[in-house]
Amino acid sequence: MTPASKSSPLCIHRGPNSLVNCFVASVGKGGLERPGCHNASIVGTGQLPSQNIWGYGRQGLDGYLCLIYPYLHDRCVLVMSKTIVANLRRAISGLINLKAANMRLSALVSHLALSSLAAAAAIAGHSFGPFNIISDLERRDALQNLVTWDAHSLFIRGERVMIYSGEFHPFRLPVPSLWLDVFQKVKALGFNAVSFYVNWALVEAKEGEYRADGIFDLDPFFKAAETAGIFLIARPGPYINAEVAGGGFPGRLQRLAAQLRTKSPEFLNATENYMSNIVPLIAKYQITNGGPVILYQAENEYSISNGKVPFPDGDYMQAVIDQARRLGIKVPIVNNDASKDGHNRPGTGAGEIDIYGYDAYPLGFDCSKPTSWRSDALPGDYYEVHMKNSPKTPFLINEFGGGSYDPYGGVGYDNCAALTNHEYERVFNKGTLTGGIGILNVYMLFGGTNWGNLGHSRGYTSYDYGSAIREDRYLDREKYSELKLEALFNRASPAYLVTTPGELSTSVYTDNPNIAVTPLKSNGTGDYYVVRHSDYQITTSASYKLRLPTSNGTLTVPQTNGSLTLPGRDTKIHVTDYAVGNHTMHYCTAEILTWQKVGDQTILILYSGLGEFHELAFRGSHNVTQIEGNKVSAPASSMNTVVSWTVDTKRQVIQVNNLTIYLLDRNSAYNYWVPVLPSDKNGNFGTSIMNTDAVIINGPYLVRSADVSDSTLNIQADFNKTAEFEVIGAPKGVSKLSINGKSTEFTTSKPGTWLAKPDITFPEVKLPDLKSLEWMSIDSLPELQPGYDDSQWTRAQNFTRNSVWPLNTPVSLYGGDYGFNTGTLLFRGRFNATGSETSLSMRTMGGNAFASSVWLDGTFVGATLAQANNDDATSNYTIPKLDAGTPHVLTIVVDNMGLNMDFIIGDEDMKRPRGILKYSLDTSSGGQTDIYSWKITGNLGGEDYKDHFRGPLNEGGLFVERQGYHQPDPPQDKFVKKSPFEQHDGAGIQFYAAKFALDLPAKDYDIPLSFVIDNSTAASPYHGFLYVNGFQFGKYISYLGPQTSFPVPEGILNYGGDNWVGLAVWALDKAGVSVPGLSLSARQPVLTGRQPVELVASPKWEKRTDAY
Structure with missing residues (x-):
């Protein structure tokens, strides 16, 4: 059964302190009271005058009755007089107990005998005399039936799915044509969703003026997600936290008398214009309208109070939920509790959401000791906490630590990446499976940049976050590859979603008490065993044998000889009775990357650590043929077929009937990709979500997409070095290969794979010497x-x-x-x-x-x-x-x-x-x-800011900012020739600008660029403000750091023309300052199959008549 919408049930509540569980209106002796429902329209025969009702009914049934189903056809149905209260009380007395406090009806009373209204709102349901009761299932279907759920997982279009999501904020990458690039890198991981915030402060800086055009227009974001085949989890706040200034609140809320994040009408009114614009846009792209949005988060981390205001206030959370519903949200509503305390979980009354979730950052946010893991960091009670909080919904972690923020004076984001590296992912990410995780969102997957003053003060310009995808979109962190292995396994293993976690044990399933095993038990569809060190912090290896319950009894594994090995800071997932197409592995100790059915053949990819010994088995006797390599053993047996091998850098390939199995070492597996093949019905979302039709590719730096046209397999891929390109399991009926639009010859290997050698060359990247530019300067x-x-x-x-x-x-x-x-x-x-x-x-x-x-x-x-x-x-x-x-x-x-x-x-x-x-x-x-x-x-115009193109936060109050001189082509007659590398005497603020040209082969290559400031400590203390084509892309503090390299994306930089760089230098000492150095650096070019990057047409300087 699909759970009911907890945001919109019929509510009949008694008692002065009752918190109504839905959007309510109150009625009483004098007719309509004013402290009721936000923006509720009153309906009845002849249409009573529409009006607004404010507040929440708390008067109880002695004089008032609260009755509402607010979001059926976007209307509020109300009972409006004491006479009707009495009549209704008598009519339904057999259905409910009116004496119980905090009662909830999970049905809507319809065909109301409202004598004073002489009207009824006819709603289908189960008939009880003059009333109809709507069931939970019908009520959810009244909103939508495309995204539903049970205790294990979501269902999307009826398919049970694991949601593997990553966080990506479009406002931190102000080049809309690059959003697809990020989405494709997310999709290539095997992820199927992205969670995103919307920053209110960027689109409604001035009250009542909502601006979301140009780089702030989210239409291209939604369309890029659709193109990539990525579902979206929308998180528009209105409060978002997100390490942005004000937590996403516009600065003008400093002047709001009301308490923020409360049910104060003044605060809720302040959110209305923003929400009335952003929520309908999100609603437009819901899955119910054919779009990618599948979940909507209300508020953000509404979890902790100082005790000075009512908390948790269900009325406030309900107002946020109802606002979203009123404005068109039909998909399930979730929350993200910053704790595990169950705030607003289903069943808590007013403010309860559909699916409860919380945040988990196991190692916290201290990047200074990246190799130090706390002994209490890995939760052992995921499942117990979930069952306590929300046993009827999927286990949801809305933010799972995929990195960390870093403050001024910090250690830098490479340390944060090391803190949450590939080993962390093997232990902590896989650890969520022991709780039966059904929806996992990694925060962040791509961090981006706090350009233009959008960050809060505890973080610097970079928001790299140490995430799997670097700030400049480069893929060179091992954690990206490890995430891919884990996500692809989950995508290929839908049976995991119907397992139930068992108790962790150091004795039941293993012979080594230093090994801890959590079983994930199913009802005949295969079991999973999550194996880690009892002391997960250790860095040394341990040997062990497994005792695995299977469909044919309990087996001690390995059966042949030797032991399994678990390296330090690692976790393995062993399976039993695992379905691979038409085959079932009796057990497997190596880890599964993916499997694909291609025609009458099935392909299985396994991997593990170099030098490890592993086994897999099938019930019964089967012929095993070795196609590649020579280190596989498969002794004949009439009972079981047991295959054993030692992992080598050279892959092993075996054939078992019509099943081809590739045995890889982990580092080789990093080079494998499984791009989804589009379907006519669902486009790039694929034929299904779990283990969709796909093709397996080995070799490139990145595979963005694959599709079939006639007899040609088309691959969009990126290369950072010369590499052999291998297609494993080419779709049936194809005979030609195209890579990035170029027809590519190939040969066929012994296992039947296609081997190609694409023509790959790399250009010499020539960048201007910034010190030699013709700099000009002005006193700021x-x-x-x-x-x-x-x-x-x-x-x-x-x-x-x-x-x-x-x-x-x-x-x-x-x-x-x-x-x-x-x-x-x-x-x-x-x-x-x-x-x-x-x-x-x-x-x-x-x-x-x-x-x-x-x-x-x-x-x-x-x-x-x-x-x-x-x-x-x-x-x-x-x-x-x-x-x-x-x-x-x-x-x-x-x-x-x-x-x-x-x-x-x-x-x-x-x-x-x-x-x-x-x-x-x-x-x-x-x-x-x-x-x-x-x-x-401060900035010219304040909230009537001048540069609508770059937004309300990009400029501050410096003279050059007020004049717009930081923009391209400022008036040179106002400047003198001088460079920032020359000494400027005395404390003050000096601005420097220069023009330079780029001529980079951006059509075929992705070449991330960064401005690098020499951090020589010999310089006097200063703050630096870096501007690129009018965008502030760096705040540098010479005496704190740590950031010295400032990535600026293509699109902000014109890779095929002129650019302007500006540097404001605020000397904080009477000795003055000279900047030790400023240079432009490039990463290794990547031959790319991405779509062309469109230049963000940055407005040039125009005289501001009101500037001072």
Whole structure:
């Protein structure tokens, strides 16, 4: 039976503290009350006037009744008078017990005898006198029946499926034509889904103005997923966390009086325009409309509170769910609990979701010791926790650690990749199988870039995350290949989805107590045994034998001789009674990569570690023929056919009847790909989802896709070196091979594979020497010049709209109060000297790793270099002797490193301001000199930002940003010739720009490029801001790091024409600074079969008439 929608049942609840389990409206003595249902339309005979009802009914059945099925035909059905309450109470008294508190009907009452309305909403169902009751199955079908579930897994179009997903955020790769490239790399892993966030802050920076065009248009994202054959899990928030500024909340929410992430009408209203735009777009691409979206996540990690607000508040979560349903979401709704505490799981009442899920980051986020594994890191209670929380839904991990974030001053993402490397995946990813995982999403699979100030302050520009696919989309981490082995095995093993995990044991299934085995038992469709070290941290190998229950009794394996070997930090999955097409392996100790049925032949690919001994067996006597290699033993037996071998770098190929078995070492298996063959019905999603029709390819760096046209097998593939290309199991009826559109000759091997040698060459990549460019420079802090006119700046006001941080200054010096939510902030404070000023004390807040600088009348007073773990700083600056009665101006620069996220409910951490929190201009007598006037600026226009193409976060308040000089082709008459590699004396901010040309063979080669800053410690401390064709693609901190290499994708860079690079250098010391070096570097070119990359047409500089 398909579970019912928990977001939209009929609700009849009693008691003043009842939390209604659906979107409700309340009625009572005076007719319609106002504290009910969000945006619910009232229907009845003659159509009563449509109006909005707000709040949740809590009055109980003494005077009120809550009755609603809100999303059938997008309407709310309501009972509206006390008379009707009485009549309805009598009519259904035989069906329900009205005395029980927190009751729930899992049915909808229809054909209501509403005398005052004289109407009924006729809904099909089971008849009970004048009422119809809708069953769980019918209620779900009222929304959709294409994505359903049971306790084991999802069903998509009726097929039981394992969802293997990876996280990918389109906003972190602002080149839409590259989204397909990432999707194809995900699909090539054997994954079938991608989870994605949408960042509210990027599309509705100004209240009521939703902008999602150009690089922010998600239509190409959905279409690219369809093209690649990837399902989507949509996560639009409105809160997303995601290590982005504000957790995805627009900066203007700092001015919202209401508590964030609560049922406050003011907060919910604030989300409405964004959700009313993004959710219908997601709904348009649901599977119900032929699109790729199969799941929708409500909110994000609604899990932890500071105890100062009601939590968990089912009413709030219900409002988020109902908002999504009202706006068109029909697919199942999931959550991602940051803990395992079961928040909002099915059965919890208001706010319960359809499928419960939680996040799991076994090794946490400390990349400084990547080889150190905690002894308590591997959960042993996956299955128990799942059965406690949500036993009737699939086991879902919405975020499983596929890397880690890294802060300023951190160790770099290569260390994070090492922390979650291939060994981690073998132990921890495979460990989820012991809990019966049905939906697994790896966070992140491709991280991307925090370009244009979109990141929060605890992370730097790169969001590589140490993921399997690098930030520049390159595939050279072994963890990518290991993931492929695991995902392809899952795709080829649908019987796993009906197994039930048993208890872990160190004695029942093995002779070595240092080996731990978890059985996954089925009901006759084959069993799986997950084998790991009892102490999973150890790095040494262990030998063992297995005692495997099979359909023919318990066997001790290996049967022939010797032992099995488990290397350190490894996990193996052994199978019994495993179906391979028309064959059944009695058992197999090697690991399964995939199998395919091709005509009347079946192909099976097995792999294991080099030098290991393995066995497989079939019941009965079979002829075993060795086609390749010479190290396989298969002694004749009338009872069982047992094949044993020692794994070698040279593969072994054997034939058992019409089953061809390839025996590989793991490193060789890394080079195998299993691209899905499209079907007429489902396109690149394939003939099925589990073990779909496919072809096996050996050799390339990447195989993107395969299809058959007439008698030709067409392969789109990438190559990073000269390699032999092998087709294993060519589809029946094909006789020709095309690679990347080129007809390719091949020979046929003894096992019947096709062997080809594609014409592969690699170009010499010639890049410009950035030091030799014709650089030009301009002062980006003209505010220090005598007579500078700040009349167009915003005057500071004497109040704040920040409800969490009251003022400690006469006027607000919070950037957010004026709509300056991103990038650098500048302040100008005027005072008349008394002649006794001695020091300036100032508390500033800019986020972790921020800096601030102070000048008095153009003279440098000092700077504060905040540390990586501090988001505010209190500084004291010495003021030189001033003449009494003289006017003076303080100029202060504070960097906004990104707004805080809002992870803990009630903390309102996102409202931590950016700017000046407190100051005092102290005198020698113990008094203070009044700073009588303050002005502030940030990005030009604030929330009325100027560059709609690059979005609301790309620019800060630097002079060159306000003028747009960071964009291509700035006015050269405003600049002087000077390079960043020359010494610039004194503290200040200098901007440098240069044009350069690229002429790279991008049509045929993928050549990732990065700008690399020399991190010589000899340089004075400075912050650097890197701009490429107007996009900010780097924030560099010379004294913290760790990032020195800044990838910029093709499409932002014009690989066949002119480009502009800009570098703003903020010198934090009076000694000034020269940049030690800036260069452009390239990775090894990859001969590619991808689609051409379309240039993002970055607007050039145009004079801004209102710039100052």
